[in-house]
Amino acid sequence: MGILGKIFTWWDGATIGTSIALRSAKRVGEDGLGNIYYTGKALPDGRLRRSVIYVGANDASRVPPEWHAWLHHSIDDLPDDSLPPVRRWEKEGKANLTGTADAYRPAGALEKGGKRAAATGDYEAWSPDAA
Template identity: 35%
Template sequence: MVSLARYIRNIRRTGIKQWWHQMQYIGDAKAGTLVGADQFGNRYFENLSPEDEVPGRHRWVDFAQHYNNATQVPPEWHSWLQHIRHLPPTEDAVMKESSPPWKAPWVENLTGTRGAYRPYNTVVPKIIAWQPKVMVRG
């Protein structure tokens, strides 16, 4: 349950412009410290004050693009958001050194977009659609 006092306090801390942005994209007024950003421009925040945030909702992401899609969050930041890792990737020594040279760069899931994978079909169809023959009338 979100209290009115918390809501107003967060509006005062962030300002009207940031409050409007948050209401459009995450639907809640939140104030916290910037923890870091990823290679796609997503910004990650945290608020550890127990009177300000509901437990379990004190870490959040501000997406760089206009559509919020969980596949836009890289795995290292996802593990921090879901409390799998205590430290963010910018501070965690294991995450900084765990990027092997053979690892492919991370890309978001493009299903439902123009960039989605579409396989090329090489099989001859069993049913051939009827094509009408046009004859010249004379």
């Protein structure tokens, strides 16, 4: 992406303004997806500002839970230092797929043909003419 793209776009990586603001920040870590995490200037309450620069599209659902906890000051230390190791039954996080071709579409969705199983039981549709 060219310099104009960096100035005017926010949806694919950091803008030039963010890049300038992060010059004084300290890089503290990187997650498995390649997102980079920083601490910066102090907030009014004394805590350090915490930031993330996404690799690829800026989508908050691409931040793993442990780093989300760190970003929101739920844990003080970096996730690698303060959390227990990943258990073998834990699944990897996935980005939100809503709006993509890989999104979940139940039976009856228009993208799956719009046909669904007939309703069963004693369901009877309301009609304004029924008395």
